[in-house]
Amino acid sequence: MTNVAGAGLGLNALFGLDAAVGGAISAVLAIAIFTIRRAGAALDRIVVVLGVLMIGLTAYVAVVSDPPVGDALRQTVLPDEVSWLVVTTLIGGTVGGYITYAGAHRMLDSGLSGPEHAGRVARSSVQGIVVTAVMRVLLFLAILGVVSGGVDLAGAENPTAAAFGAAAGEIGVRLFGLILWAAAITSVIGAAYTSVSFLTTKSTPQRTTNLLTIGFIVLSTAVFLLAGAAPVTLLIFAGAFNGLILPIGFTVLLWVAWRRRDLLGGYRYPRWLLGIGVAGWLVTLFIGYQFVAQNLGQL
Template sequence: MAAEPQRTPAEPSTAPNGRLASSTRSTLLGAMFLMATSAIGPGFITQTTTFTVQLGAAFAFAIVISILIDIALQLNVWRVIGVSGRRAQELGDLVAPGLGWVMAAFLLIGGLVFNIGNVSGAGLGTNAMLGLDPKLGGALSALIAIGIFLSKRAGVAVDRIVVVLGLVMIVLTTYVAITSGPPVGDALRNVVLPEDIDILAITTLVGGTIGGYIVYAGAHRLLDSGISGPGRVRDITRGSVTGILITAVMRVVLFLAILGVVTGGAALDPTNQAASAFEQAAGEVGLRVFGIVLWAAAITSVIGASYTSVSFVTSRTRTSDRTRSLLVVGFIAFTSLVYVLIGTAPTTLLVFAGAFNGLLLPIGIAVLLWVATRRTDLLNGYRYPRWLLVIGWVAWLLTLYLAINSVRPVIDLFA
């Protein structure tokens, strides 16, 4: 993976009145929501529900701390990739020959397996929403995702779809949160004075929000849209922080929706706690709303996982948009076929994929922080802020903890 020249956007980033040009606003929104909706997948919903049931209002503290850590990491990832004008794996190869291919291999393996889970989630969403057989629903959802990437303006289509579905998830989940009547005061108090501090919950949330391909989704989308270089730092920073905040909003409203049901004394179905909570909060309508939210979370994760995984094995300048789209289509088709044939990703494969994603996170973050610290020649003359480096390296230490935890299940598998 040789270093590639920076690509200049086709039009100015600002309009004559000093505001962002409409195309730049659309691109930034798309990158923000691609990162956010990639994080908000079926696993995101399951994790949030499980920890809310376990910790109650005290889970609010874990959410806030994880958001701060996510922002520290994403600020650095987006800034280094955006300012350098190079994808993460390209920077990896410049730091140490062959390292970029190692990063790509890890991410591709994890992306393939987890995308089977994403298609599975889409199938379960259509089942709750329309009563369709999950395999049929998963296959139809995959066809919709494929249709998006086969459209003539696939990039624009992706940007618009993830924004619309991201907003749909937030609005519908907010409706359920209002209906369930959560104790907001207790949640706010626990942000400052937590009744219980669960380190596992914090590390799990960080890994689920920016683990694997997710941490690179928005930044790579920004590059492919031509937004890069020191002159775009303001746009890059805005995109990275807003993307995490969008994810945070969804996490908070989902937490409140489940919290209201749990504190109300309702007994949730252990086989599907999230669906049961939505149904308890709003009856039959709640169950259908859950189906829509789960489907939207799953299909946007299918789009994000496929797009980002392919971006790690293609060239931004030497691979045509059409070729890239066809590779994404092949990625979706393969993972969907596996799901239809076996029903879901085998547990063993999911454990391995989790380990690969856990290992990739500290490797990838370390590469980018090393570039910002020691390879400033790759930053096109940009002077990297010292404060940003400090919070980046501190947050990186947590990714090491995540990596250790992700390897343990693999060891247990062979024990």
């Protein structure tokens, strides 16, 4: 649902369409891309190029908007106030939900499975999280610079697009919309496909899997349209919710790593890596607890 909302925001920035209309159009296009394998492969390559462009555009906005970098660094290490809603939303939106499984799912689909590919999996995961971290920092500095310059984004329907527009003009808004839409529509397909994989087995006919995936996209779009909530609100909610349930996904992965080595084809994770995994799991539990404790009265 939130990926459809993101695609709607992308078309809103690109063409000025209402986000709900943009989400519905994006869902139809996502189904078309999913059913035409060649189109999906082409989109994957285009998204890589657009991802590089997005990093460059965000870096440009971060420089032009002249954010208070020193204050940002200080607040990162020693913040005056800790909002666990913000922390949970950022973590959940970055590595929560289906994202935990989607990368591995794509590698499995490409035929990369088995202990012999462990090195490639490790490199891919590290590269992914590093690029994500760089993008998060650049985007934060870009928005901070725009807000520090006096631009009010509170009432904007599409706050991020408004920030890019304030710093990079109309072309910045259009480029942002294109990049956001492309990233969101791949997530619409990926989220549906990964979610359906939990409902199917290896013996499930491919046609059934495809129909379930299409049905999931249709259902997600219908919920988005019927909810009537602002896309930005839905994205924040999804990030916070994914952050809260992140420990569950971690628990499953750690249980398999520790207790179900029969599922790993004989591969044994290094003890130090398992230790880091447990530490990360404990951190997610702590963050989830703090979030609930801080926001219990509002839940």
